[in-house]
Amino acid sequence: MSSAVTVSAATTVTEADTAKVEIRSVHKSFGTLHVLRGIDLDVRAGEVTVVLGPSGSGKSTLLRTINHLEKVDSGTVSVDGTLVGYRLSGNKLYELRERDILKQRTRIGFVFQNFHLFPHLTVLENIVEAPVSALKRPRKDAEAAARKLLDRVGLADKAEAYPKQLSGGQQQRVAIARALALEPGLLLFDEPTSALDPELVGEVLDVIKDLAASGTTMIVVTHEIGFAREVADTVVFMDEGRIVEQGPPGEVLDSPRHERTRAFLSKVL
Amino acid sequence: MALTSDPPSAVPLTKAPEAATATTVAAVPRASSAPAGLTVVPVRHPWRWVAVAATAVLLVQFAHGLVTNPGWEWDVFAAFFTTETILQAVWVTLQLTFHGTALGFAIGIVLAFMRLSANPFLRSVAFAYIWAFRSIPLIVQLLFWFNLAYLYKELSIGIPFGPSFLSFDTMGLVGEMSAAVLGLALHQAAYAAEIVRGGVLAVDEGQSEAAASLGIPRLRQLRRIVLPQAMRSILPNAANEIISLFKGTSIVSVMAIGELFYQVQVVYGRNGRVVPLLMVATAWYVLLTTALSVVQHYVERHYAKGSAR
Numbered sequence: 345m346s347s348a349v350t351v352s353a354a355t356t357v358t359e360a361d362t363a364k365v366e367i368r369s370v371h372k373s374f375g376t377l378h379v380l381r382g383i384d385l386d387v388r389a390g391e392v393t394v395v396l397g398p399s400g401s402g403k404s405t406l407l408r409t410i411n412h413l414e415k416v417d418s419g420t421v422s423v424d425g426t427l428v429g430y431r432l433s434g435n436k437l438y439e440l441r442e443r444d445i446l447k448q449r450t451r452i453g454f455v456f457q458n459f460h461l462f463p464h465l466t467v468l469e470n471i472v473e474a475p476v477s478a479l480k481r482p483r484k485d486a487e488a489a490a491r492k493l494l495d496r497v498g499l500a501d502k503a504e505a506y507p508k509q510l511s512g513g514q515q516q517r518v519a520i521a522r523a524l525a526l527e528p529g530l531l532l533f534d535e536p537t538s539a540l541d542p543e544l545v546g547e548v549l550d551v552i553k554d555l556a557a558s559g560t561t562m563i564v565v566t567h568e569i570g571f572a573r574e575v576a577d578t579v580v581f582m583d584e585g586r587i588v589e590q591g592p593p594g595e596v597l598d599s600p601r602h603e604r605t606r607a608f609l610s611k612v613l
Numbered sequence: 614m615a616l617t618s619d620p621p622s623a624v625p626l627t628k629a630p631e632a633a634t635a636t637t638v639a640a641v642p643r644a645s646s647a648p649a650g651l652t653v654v655p656v657r658h659p660w661r662w663v664a665v666a667a668t669a670v671l672l673v674q675f676a677h678g679l680v681t682n683p684g685w686e687w688d689v690f691a692a693f694f695t696t697e698t699i700l701q702a703v704w705v706t707l708q709l710t711f712h713g714t715a716l717g718f719a720i721g722i723v724l725a726f727m728r729l730s731a732n733p734f735l736r737s738v739a740f741a742y743i744w745a746f747r748s749i750p751l752i753v754q755l756l757f758w759f760n761l762a763y764l765y766k767e768l769s770i771g772i773p774f775g776p777s778f779l780s781f782d783t784m785g786l787v788g789e790m791s792a793a794v795l796g797l798a799l800h801q802a803a804y805a806a807e808i809v810r811g812g813v814l815a816v817d818e819g820q821s822e823a824a825a826s827l828g829i830p831r832l833r834q835l836r837r838i839v840l841p842q843a844m845r846s847i848l849p850n851a852a853n854e855i856i857s858l859f860k861g862t863s864i865v866s867v868m869a870i871g872e873l874f875y876q877v878q879v880v881y882g883r884n885g886r887v888v889p890l891l892m893v894a895t896a897w898y899v900l901l902t903t904a905l906s907v908v909q910h911y912v913e914r915h916y917a918k919g920s921a922r
Contacts, residue, residue, distance in 0.1 A: 443830070456822075464842055465919065478830065
């Protein structure tokens with residue numbers, strides 16, 4: 345298991361380390377707002393799925409249901425064949441206790457739009473916190489692994505810095521290293537470059553591309569069409585809480601079948 | 614308000630010509646002179662110097678009065694400042710403050726998390742507690758505790774509404790000192806709860822979300838991620854509360870507990886030297902409040918790790 349983190353970027357992670365995702369008729373409302381209106385999505389292990397769509401289309405909410413940051417109203421999400429947040433018994437779904445949900449989340453890395461680094465902890469402490477407290481790793485091992493991760497995202501010299509002393513791009517790279525420290529089989533990115541100055545977007549996308557090449561399953565919500573074209577195995581286009589179409593980037597981005605997709609792409613391209 | 618470092622000009626009330634000259638120079642630099650060679654003349658503030666003079670005169674008058682007015686009786690002050698009785702009274706005041714703060718904040722933290730919890734019953738109970746204890750004047754509450762034995766002659770431990778295993782005489786268990794600490798702490802808890810709750814609410818929700826997404830256990834999230842950040846906004850308010858409780862202990866004098874203010878009253882009741890003895894109490898309150906402020910500075914610095922300001 346631990347090989348997933350310590351391998352250099354060039355090495356390919358074995359199939360067993362990565363997780364597949366199955367989403368079945370997921371609905372979610374916030375009050376009267378029906379945000380997800382029956383989502384079905386399969387992500388094969390080791391694949392990169394990029395989710396595109398206008399603001400308010402439900403793509404971030406969908407991503408947040410995958411690690412149960414958002415509870416679904418109906419439908420199921422499973423990662424690597426295990427239901428997320430629930431236990432199926434008979435034909436009833438029993439909500440899991442928080443402790444068990446937290447345990448499930450250690451298998452799913454999540455990278456936020458606004459980084460959400462812990463500002464009172466150094467970069468190294470940020471990365472080490474979860475492996476030490478959630479996975480009960482010895483601090484020494486966790487720190488050694490963290491330094492390797494920092495090296496991998498090109499920030500080996502920033503281990504002792506505090507988040508506020510870093511640029512946005514550097515902070516997001518630390519956030520990615522923090523998510524990787526749990527050696528997750530699945531990585532979720534929620535608009536990882538939307539809060540960055542334009543000239544800093546590249547350095548973060550490069551790290552994500554690197555990870556994609558290493559064979560971890562990834563779902564990326566983004567507005568970076570170029571990134572989608574280059575890295576995605578599958579592009580999913582969402583609008584008004586539904587998946588409008590999905591397929592290889594060449595198909596969805598270059599010859600979309602739906603009018604709505606065409607209209608969206610013509611605006612962002 | 615900063616004073617300029619320049620001495621006041623010879624004609625302090627006519628700053629207009631000077632300012633006008635400065636503006637002209639800045640607005641129309643001659644082509645021949647390099648901009649780097651231009652001297653900047655700061656705006657003069659003659660009225661500030663007038664205000665300084667007036668305030669200084671008042672201060673000197675006051676200081677002069679302190680020294681020359683025999684009514685202050687500094688010899689009496691000096692004689693009583695460190696006598697056994699007063700030192701013991703200071704110690705009682707410190708004990709009341711310490712126990713009141715420790716117990717008050719312990720209960721306050723519990724109440725704060727009850728108010729923040731998802732359970733509506735716990736939320737309402739905490740709300741009602743805070744409402745009640747903020748509504749009852751401290752002195753009224755203290756007198757209630759003092760008279761607890763009148764309401765409940767015996768306290769016992771056992772099955773609720775059932776048989777009891779252990780009983781205590783209320784008078785013996787809740788002595789004067791514990792009644793005072795209890796009163797101060799329960800009063801303090803209501804305020805502490807709101808301060809702690811405010812601090813927790815001030816931490817960005819993204820922080821606990823990030824911690825949750827990393828699978829960090831719930832208690833650890835609170836202890837390691839949320840509370841240290843909440844401390845930044847809790848501390849200044851908490852220090853206020855501790856200092857006001859420290860001085861507020863003087864209210865306990867109504868219960869004839871030998872804290873600083875009570876003891877000072879006893880002494881001047883005997884010797885009639887009211888003013889110098891009030892000054893003894895004042896000096897101790899000022900001294901210890903200063904010490905608390907120094908501690909506050911260092912504690913705040915500790916929790917400012919990683920912040921820009």
